[in-house]
Amino acid sequence: METYEEALSWIHGRLRTGMKPGLARMEWMMEKLNHPERRLKAVHIGGTNGKGSTTSMLRSILQEAGYEVGTFTSPYIEQFNERISVNGQSISDDDITVLANKIRILADEMEDMPFGGPSEFEIITAMAFYYFAFVRPVDIVLFEVGLGGRLDSTNIVHPVLSIITTIGMDHIQFLGDSLADIAFEKAGIVKSGIPVITAVHQPEALDVIKRTVQEKKAALYLEGRDFNGTWTASTTGGEQFQFDSPFSKHDRLETGLAGLHQVKNAALAVMAADYLRVFYSFLIEKEHVEFGLKNTRWPGRFETLSENPLIIADGAHNEEGIKALTDTIKSRFPDKKITILFAAMKDKPLGNMIDELKSAADLLYFAPFSFPRAAQKEDYEPFASEKASVVESYAAWIRNFKERVLKDEVLVITGSLYFISDVKNQLI
Structure with missing residues (x-):
């Protein structure tokens, strides 16, 4: 493939394979690519709603603090390239073309294997891992789950922190028809000993997450119990709120995203920034949180x-x-x-x-x-x-x-x- 258009056509052409839950294809590709997923410091972000907004807010806070932040998100709003970005700047057409060619060699080889060729999303995920590990190394990568969590192609990552935003009745044909079933799939991103931050509130879903966290011997930070975002007013472009956690207190924060629900997303992002500051020595000051939240922009969210x-x-x-x-x-x-x-x-x-x-x-x-x-x-x-x-x-x-x-x-x-x-x- 010599052009960006050809690369994009091939990637989108993999949609014909449909959704292919499971990690076998990703694990095989990662081995062939010299395990880029092991070279990354990452935060893994799952949930039903709020993944994109939380990712964007945390990126903005970290960027304000001077870090280079990679993001992997889906779907795209304005251009395909925005799915793989550094500090909000989309990957170039040339890099997409080079990465697609590299992954296509593996995809063609996989067609004759028992697990078959990769799906479109698996190809894009593999491209992101390789890009952030070898082409454009960054300080930290925020990986947004595509669908579910347990069998999602992003779930080969071993993050420093996991976030589960909310749980709701969505994609029930794939994830199950109860909140407990869906929570089980979302909680599949929980790794042994890796802390989890969540705003899940429904008892039947929260019970599943608590049980999973306990089994994995991981710490759980629960919105409303361990940290709080309390809405105070709406502004022209966002929402004002107060925040407190075991690690910080803010009397007045303002989101750059409008919508009452964005307060919970913002609280998740601030709590994540707190965790990275306290346990991973990220140099994040109060003003980085304040300006990062206020300057957040995310297409298609109010x-x-x-x-x-x-x-x-x-x-x-x-x-x-x-x-x-x-x-x-x-x-x-x-x-x-x-x-x-x-x-x-x-x-x-x-x-x-x-x-x-x-x-x-x-x-x-x-x-x-x-x-x-x-x-x-x-x-x-x-x-x-x-x-x-x-x-x-x-x-x-x-x-x-x-x-x-x-x-x-x-x-x-x-x-x-x-x-x-x-x-x-x-x-x-």
């Missing part, structure tokens, strides 16, 4: 796409995410007319998500879009009503909204992050 008219994009792609979004809408815009444009995957609990959106929306529109698992017109029609309808072309609909919008009207575009990516790339 992101303002337009000031006039006010258009907000939020990748709330499951029930818990939708509930957090509607709480934020009601808190921030109690006197505004709210119009919501929604697009989700057809394997999500559409009825529950739509009912929650209706509680915050004056008008609700459903947007079919081009993606293999995206819900289409026929999936939305059972939920249509006088105040909820399907649009034929969301691009044309948004242009029309901009022309006719009323002074006190807010448009919230939400649902799948793939949809948010589509909207941003095409229209904004």
Whole structure:
């Protein structure tokens, strides 16, 4: 493959293999690549919601303290390359091409093996490990789990710290149909003796995590028990809160990400920074935490796409995410007319998500879009009503909204992050 376009086409072409849970392929590739995963100082971040925001906030704090921070995240919003980044700067097209060629040699060899060739996500994960170990070494890498945890391709890493953000009913076809089952998969990232920081609160999920941590002889730092983030006010661009842990106290912190739920994500990030400072001698001062949080930016998380008219994009792609979004809408815009444009995957609990959106929306529109698992017109029609309808072309609909919008009207575009990516790339 000589060009970036060819490399990207090959990587995306591996989607045909589907999801392939298990670590055998990753372990084989890591051995062939001289075990890059063993050369990294890493934080492993799993959970149902909040992984991306927590990763972004912790990166920003560490970067403010002068460290070079690698991040591996998914999915991307604006460009594929952002999945592998250093201090928020995406990997170059040339490096993607070189890495893809290196991994393809292994992928071709694996086709004839019992476990078969790697999936798209496994290829990207292997590229990230090799990049941070040998091509662009950094001080620390933040690895975001792709799906679940126990069998996720990132779970070959042996981190210095693990974070489990929240647990919710998502991807039940892969992870199980109870909170306990899903917690078991998420807790699969817990390693022997490696501390865990979490904001999980449901008793049945927390019991699983506590039991796993005890079995692994690891320390557990629980939000609400061992550290606290207490919301105090909303600002134009974020949330204010107080924070206290066994290691620090902040009377006033402010997030650069809006949404009441971001306080918990921020508290996780601050607690992680505390841990790295106290136990790994990271030189993180109070002002690094303060400025790092305030300067955090993360696309697709209650992101303002337009000031006039006010258009907000939020990748709330499951029930818990939708509930957090509607709480934020009601808190921030109690006197505004709210119009919501929604697009989700057809394997999500559409009825529950739509009912929650209706509680915050004056008008609700459903947007079919081009993606293999995206819900289409026929999936939305059972939920249509006088105040909820399907649009034929969301691009044309948004242009029309901009022309006719009323002074006190807010448009919230939400649902799948793939949809948010589509909207941003095409229209904004």
